[in-house]
Amino acid sequence: MSMWSTFDRQMMTRALQLARKGRYTTRPNPNVGCVLTLGQKVIGEGFHKKAGEPHAEVHALEQAKSNIHSNTDPNESARGATAYVTLEPCSHFGRTPPCALALIHAKVSRVVVAVQDPNPNVAGKGIALLREAGIHVDVGLYQNEAIAVNDGFMKRMETGMPYVSVKVAASIDGKTALSNGISKWITAAASRRDVQRLRLRHCAIVTGINTVIEDDCSLNVRHNELGELSESLAETAILQPLRVVLDSNCQISLSAKLFLTKTPILLVSTQPYSAEFINSKPSHVECLLLPSLNGRVDLKSLFKHLGKDCNSVLIEAGATLAGAVIEQALADELWLYQAPILLGSQGRSCLTLPDYLQMSQTPEITLLDERKIGEDRCFRFKLTSKKL
Amino acid sequence: MSMWSTFDRQMMTRALQLARKGRYTTRPNPNVGCVLTLGQKVIGEGFHKKAGEPHAEVHALEQAKSNIHSNTDPNESARGATAYVTLEPCSHFGRTPPCALALIHAKVSRVVVAVQDPNPNVAGKGIALLREAGIHVDVGLYQNEAIAVNDGFMKRMETGMPYVSVKVAASIDGKTALSNGISKWITAAASRRDVQRLRLRHCAIVTGINTVIEDDCSLNVRHNELGELSESLAETAILQPLRVVLDSNCQISLSAKLFLTKTPILLVSTQPYSAEFINSKPSHVECLLLPSLNGRVDLKSLFKHLGKDCNSVLIEAGATLAGAVIEQALADELWLYQAPILLGSQGRSCLTLPDYLQMSQTPEITLLDERKIGEDRCFRFKLTSKKL
Numbered sequence: 078m079s080m081w082s083t084f085d086r087q088m089m090t091r092a093l094q095l096a097r098k099g100r101y102t103t104r105p106n107p108n109v110g111c112v113l114t115l116g117q118k119v120i121g122e123g124f125h126k127k128a129g130e131p132h133a134e135v136h137a138l139e140q141a142k143s144n145i146h147s148n149t150d151p152n153e154s155a156r157g158a159t160a161y162v163t164l165e166p167c168s169h170f171g172r173t174p175p176c177a178l179a180l181i182h183a184k185v186s187r188v189v190v191a192v193q194d195p196n197p198n199v200a201g202k203g204i205a206l207l208r209e210a211g212i213h214v215d216v217g218l219y220q221n222e223a224i225a226v227n228d229g230f231m232k233r234m235e236t237g238m239p240y241v242s243v244k245v246a247a248s249i250d251g252k253t254a255l256s257n258g259i260s261k262w263i264t265a266a267a268s269r270r271d272v273q274r275l276r277l278r279h280c281a282i283v284t285g286i287n288t289v290i291e292d293d294c295s296l297n298v299r300h301n302e303l304g305e306l307s308e309s310l311a312e313t314a315i316l317q318p319l320r321v322v323l324d325s326n327c328q329i330s331l332s333a334k335l336f337l338t339k340t341p342i343l344l345v346s347t348q349p350y351s352a353e354f355i356n357s358k359p360s361h362v363e364c365l366l367l368p369s370l371n372g373r374v375d376l377k378s379l380f381k382h383l384g385k386d387c388n389s390v391l392i393e394a395g396a397t398l399a400g401a402v403i404e405q406a407l408a409d410e411l412w413l414y415q416a417p418i419l420l421g422s423q424g425r426s427c428l429t430l431p432d433y434l435q436m437s438q439t440p441e442i443t444l445l446d447e448r449k450i451g452e453d454r455c456f457r458f459k460l461t462s463k464k465l
Numbered sequence: 466m467s468m469w470s471t472f473d474r475q476m477m478t479r480a481l482q483l484a485r486k487g488r489y490t491t492r493p494n495p496n497v498g499c500v501l502t503l504g505q506k507v508i509g510e511g512f513h514k515k516a517g518e519p520h521a522e523v524h525a526l527e528q529a530k531s532n533i534h535s536n537t538d539p540n541e542s543a544r545g546a547t548a549y550v551t552l553e554p555c556s557h558f559g560r561t562p563p564c565a566l567a568l569i570h571a572k573v574s575r576v577v578v579a580v581q582d583p584n585p586n587v588a589g590k591g592i593a594l595l596r597e598a599g600i601h602v603d604v605g606l607y608q609n610e611a612i613a614v615n616d617g618f619m620k621r622m623e624t625g626m627p628y629v630s631v632k633v634a635a636s637i638d639g640k641t642a643l644s645n646g647i648s649k650w651i652t653a654a655a656s657r658r659d660v661q662r663l664r665l666r667h668c669a670i671v672t673g674i675n676t677v678i679e680d681d682c683s684l685n686v687r688h689n690e691l692g693e694l695s696e697s698l699a700e701t702a703i704l705q706p707l708r709v710v711l712d713s714n715c716q717i718s719l720s721a722k723l724f725l726t727k728t729p730i731l732l733v734s735t736q737p738y739s740a741e742f743i744n745s746k747p748s749h750v751e752c753l754l755l756p757s758l759n760g761r762v763d764l765k766s767l768f769k770h771l772g773k774d775c776n777s778v779l780i781e782a783g784a785t786l787a788g789a790v791i792e793q794a795l796a797d798e799l800w801l802y803q804a805p806i807l808l809g810s811q812g813r814s815c816l817t818l819p820d821y822l823q824m825s826q827t828p829e830i831t832l833l834d835e836r837k838i839g840e841d842r843c844f845r846f847k848l849t850s851k852k853l
Contacts, residue, residue: 419818
């Protein structure tokens with residue numbers, strides 16, 4: 078690997094910024110950003126916005142074409158340019174033609190790639206194509222940052238499992254509700270808007286039947302609760318995450334509020350639903366039978382199933398399910414929305430976890446990020462997969 | 466009240482900074498800072514460092530004297546000057562002569578006072594003395610900040626009760642130990658050093674007999690654990706807080722580690738200690754009998770007693786005592802040292818609080834301050850005295 082110039086770093090930083098612009102809309106595709114430069118000048122920029130639409134490189138090349146002087150051949154607009162891309166350019170014909178070919182046809186002379194695409198359809202073939210065409214390719218600039226931008230996509234491509242985040246709202250004494258279940262509201266409205274945006278970054282939201290029964294929640298993304306994001310994202314552009322309810326014993330009622338919103342719902346049980354239920358359920362609802370573990374849906378099987386289509390899964394559930402995901406070392410992150418209140422020692426715990434006998438048995442967590450949201454705090458922790 | 470000039474604000478801000486320099490050493494005296502100016506020039510500064518030693522105004526006047534040109538009469542050094550003081554200059558002969566007189570003798574022409582001294586020996590008399598001498602006095606600049614600098618002194622002078630802070634170390638799920646009591650260490654060494662400095666700001670540390678039995682703690686301030694403060698504060702200058710153990714049923718053993726440190730200890734019980742215990746206890750240990758409430762030392766009686774000498778009390782105790790102080794609306798502040806760990810739902814709660822039935826019954830807390838200490842967080846909350 079070569080040493081990177083300051084200019085290289087600046088351009089890849091910009092490309093990563095661009096990539097992040099797609100974080101609410103590209104799934105299940107990865108977020109990708111691209112910057113095209115000629116000499117020390119940016120001639121085009123782009124990011125991938127939505128599955129099925131052009132990739133970042135194509136947007137950047139289009140911009141370069143429209144930016145050139147009228148006396149230049151549009152097909153020569155990127156000749157000799159350097160392309161900074163946050164993910165290896167694709168090499169396969171999907172819904173769009175391969176970006177590696179687009180860069181070759183545009184006659185760029187150098188491509189800087191942050192990280193190789195783990196998608197088995199690409200996996201180095203894009204880089205190989207470019208090099209065969211005589212283009213100089215450098216790989217690895219801001220690799221960790223580029224992986225973080227696509228944590229879900231990366232994990233799913235490499236392991237078949239989605240990236241799993243557990244969301245918890247709690248008081249400073251670690252409670253999520255009073256003993257009688259009252260929890261409206263622990264966190265302030267601004268935090269709840271933040272959770273709406275968090276949902277939108279995930280391919281699926283998983284909850285348990287008890288949460289559905291107790292809260293009669295909709296679990297959808299509501300445009301009018303997206304805060305500042307609602308201005309830049311049209312309501313019709315909202316990609317609703319798949320709503321998954323773990324309903325081991327087929328307890329759900331079709332009168333639950335959840336069903337009123339007509340976006341996909343997956344009901345997961347460990348015994349078959351009745352024929353009557355199957356016949357009367359709305360068409361946007363699917364049922365899935367999975368093995369049980371201690372009388373509940375086996376979480377590993379669940380994530381394996383979701384990993385077929387979902388990069389990222391958000392657990393928004395009660396303490397039992399949220400705790401189980403952490404206890405079984407299946408969680409990648411914990412998002413803790415902490416409110417400056419005391420709910421008291423009789424309140425409900427935010428996470429049901431085992432009776433640890435030694436400090437070394439407790440889950441290993443590392444703070445990734447911390448934000449103030451009004452009076453609340455949002456802490457984002459990485460969980461390392463220490464087996465309990 | 467006049468409008469304050471920018472210069473006035475700058476000078477009082479500086480005087481408050483100076484006052485805070487005494488926060489580890491002046492008790493039970495208040496922290497006071499003074500800045501003397503002539504025109505737009507600072508000619509002297511000072512702060513009160515230690516009870517029995519000169520007050521802030523005297524230090525500032527001394528500095529003004531030593532700063533003057535050799536051809537000026539030293540007694541004229543502050544003629545026409547303005548004195549900015551964070552607390553009303555005293556008017557009574559205590560261990561030192563009254564500062565109001567010192568300012569009058571120095572022929573200052575204006576005194577700006579942040580807040581009147583609630584001490585019944587002063588209480589406006591200092592201001593009156595100055596005005597009678599023809600000095601222009603303005604009162605109220607940064608009054609709230611000046612009260613905060615002396616929260617303990619102010620509360621005690623006004624109510625006879627000390628300012629009570631509860632310190633808690635907890636995991637992000639609100640636990641202070643595993644179920645088996647293991648708690649070493651929740652917070653990191655840097656946080657524990659911070660607690661040493663916190664102790665030093667208090668006149669007394671209160672704990673319960675169970676904490677003494679379980680942790681065999683010393684509850685003293687250790688010079689080698691004061692971190693950066695140990696450089697500016699000599700070990701001999703450490704004013705050890707009174708150590709108070711609530712020992713309702715006279716369970717304490719004279720072999721407890723606590724007794725090895727020869728600074729004052731107060732044992733509080735609700736029944737008399739045995740004559741044998743009284744005869745064999747070390748001389749730095751006193752015993753106090755107080756009324757009981759539900760079989761434990763009545764906390765209101767305790768604080769009333771401590772309020773005779775102590776401005777501020779720090780509760781460093783188990784969840785029962787710490788929770789009771791909050792539950793009985795006797796706490797002014799909560800200091801939460803929060804570590805990025807999960808101790809699990811079976812762990813010990815950090816505060817024993819009642820089973821609240823409505824959100825409105827929970828204690829009302831407001832964030833005053835938040836600091837990062839390594840990976841830990843220190844949150845300082847103000848508790849308002851909503852009766853539960």
